[in-house]
Amino acid sequence: MTDVSPLAPAGFPDLPPIAGLRLATHAAGIRYAARADLFLAEMAEGTTVAGTFTKSLCPSAPVDWCRRILAEGDGTARAVVCNSGNANAFTGKAGETAAALTAELIAGELGVDPVRVYLASTGVIGETLPEEALRSGLPALADSLDNANAETWSDAAGAIRTTDTFSKAASTRIPGTAAHIVGIAKGSGMIAPDMATMLGFVFTDLGVAPDVLQVALSASVATSFNRITVDSDTSTSDTVLLFATGEQIDDEISSTDDERFVDFQTALDDVLLDLAHQIVRDGEGATKFVEVAVSGAATDEAAEIIAFAIGNSPLVKTALAAEDANWGRIVMAVGKAGQAADRDNLSIWIGPEQVAEHGVQFHDYSEDRATAHLQEDEVKIAVDVGVGTGAASIWTCDLTHGYIDINAGYRS
């Protein structure tokens, strides 16, 4: 169960520094022994912030905290703290108190206002965060701050892991600037649309006004983290935070009409999609990385719903695990999605192989060729539902004995 996913990237990427950013990790013993379970990023004064959060109606205390300071604040942030091993969710008043204490302790160490300290927690639900571990661990965490560099990035991406089998990070340079975007993320199970159990912390040394930063983040999340599914479950804690220090630009991007905005948005899309794909590649028990592309739907939203019906279907996912071209299960999933589809004008492809056309098996379909595609690590299913021009892709993985092994024994 601690084996690295067979779909993992070859190695952890070499990440650039971000000007105005320092990182720290610390082993506070919140749940795990002998590994870092606290992560801190400190950002330069004037750093702007944007965030997206779980749509769960039972959100964790840190999610409540972040939503509040984001809504009530001036759009700037000075730090983000994350612990792994305990989600601080469904912990009532004690959870609120622990969240506030975390922000206050870090704020005290850094000499900043607690409402500029963002929080995230991931791990088991329903247990109170141990106050003593916070009181001793958080000052030690702050003491170990160091510039963002290859080593501190790697430590940070490791500290936020729970059942992840590899650390996740991605970066890119923003064209025409000296600025970069770097993101780290965690997540491997309880992944579904609307933010699932995943955390993402993304940093840029470009300068972007808070409202513009939020527009960019929301758009990127919609087509990356919100387009992946491992098991259709959605966590209480999902959080993506984006911070812009502004240290690598003279004047910030203050409007989406700014000609530099498109390059920023594109770069952000690339980093978030890369991170989202890595989470699917670490799907619990996954042996296949699967793209489901739906076209011909009434709208893009309808295409997304149909794609998720396919990507979340246990029968489709077990057939993928078996490398079985049982395309009847794809028809079943299209049928149950509840979105307009013309059964008699449906086309299906498994990889490059056309399986069905006009609602019946394609005249030249070869199950051998379809099976050969399914034997690859990376699989694509495409469906045209024959009613319009709406299209969407989502990414998922197969459902294997490994998923059962991990989840029928595990406590985060």
Next chain:
Amino acid sequence: MTDVSPLAPAGFPDLPPIAGLRLATHAAGIRYAARADLFLAEMAEGTTVAGTFTKSLCPSAPVDWCRRILAEGDGTARAVVCNSGNANAFTGKAGETAAALTAELIAGELGVDPVRVYLASTGVIGETLPEEALRSGLPALADSLDNANAETWSDAAGAIRTTDTFSKAASTRIPGTAAHIVGIAKGSGMIAPDMATMLGFVFTDLGVAPDVLQVALSASVATSFNRITVDSDTSTSDTVLLFATGEQIDDEISSTDDERFVDFQTALDDVLLDLAHQIVRDGEGATKFVEVAVSGAATDEAAEIIAFAIGNSPLVKTALAAEDANWGRIVMAVGKAGQAADRDNLSIWIGPEQVAEHGVQFHDYSEDRATAHLQEDEVKIAVDVGVGTGAASIWTCDLTHGYIDINAGYRS
């Protein structure tokens, strides 16, 4: 994989005859070797009919056929034919032709109108029904008709099975009459609300007008077959048909205001809920029969949605398989359901053991006692979401290695 489910009833029930009903089965070799794969019931003239069908937008040819003859007919039926091994779904024009041929061949044998012959097919999707097997098998099927009795009922329940590990039937006598209700059903995977992959054929020798019969059937299905889930998938073929021969009553029930209607509805509810529970007990790989009872929701519909969010969650279902009182996963599922719930007024029980109250762990919660309940074959999870008076129960099973074994290798 052919082992009988550990949750199966002790044996096949002893079923009474239904006056005006004859049954037949035959081994036509449609897909399976050396077992009956055709089922026929012939009903007396004047038999009334009601039906409910899959909500899949890619329904099978037999579903299209039944919907049409039910809508266009006079509410009477003379026969129902079912084959197992091939769903006749996603088969285009050839599927329509095969359905019509089946009805015509049986109608010819019985000397009735084809539009009084109902159809159902279950099995693999996307393959054309073999015409030769129909042309040779259906006359032989009709030739073997015999009165409904313990043996023919047992044969009938066997002939409609696909991956079922046991035959499913239930019966009851309608109080104050000599009439009975008998139902047979099949289904073990691809089971989800809105009729899933299941077939049910229910017969009574009471007399009930077609519109009243439909009201009764729709009501019973809503709280039985539509309240169960095995894997959240929905098939293209689900069909429940109810036939009333009227042979054990002088005057039919022609209004829901008839004082005899309540007893009929109650008896029908009992038979359908019994059949629905048997389908869950045969859930692919199931080792636990699980009731999820939600109360305190805004409406009954909201309670049902929340209950299904819990009952379909792979994380909840794997925790049940592991007998792990990981109630954080229940909170997660409530949170993702998208229905009003008050996180800080949520209560949870595992069996008789209260786990959570007012959004935090219950003061007297014992994980040992909760675990002891989860070690039983029959498990109950209850959740009060604290916002209203809506309530609903659904039934589901756990998610085990057995499910993966069956579905990562199986072709119906």
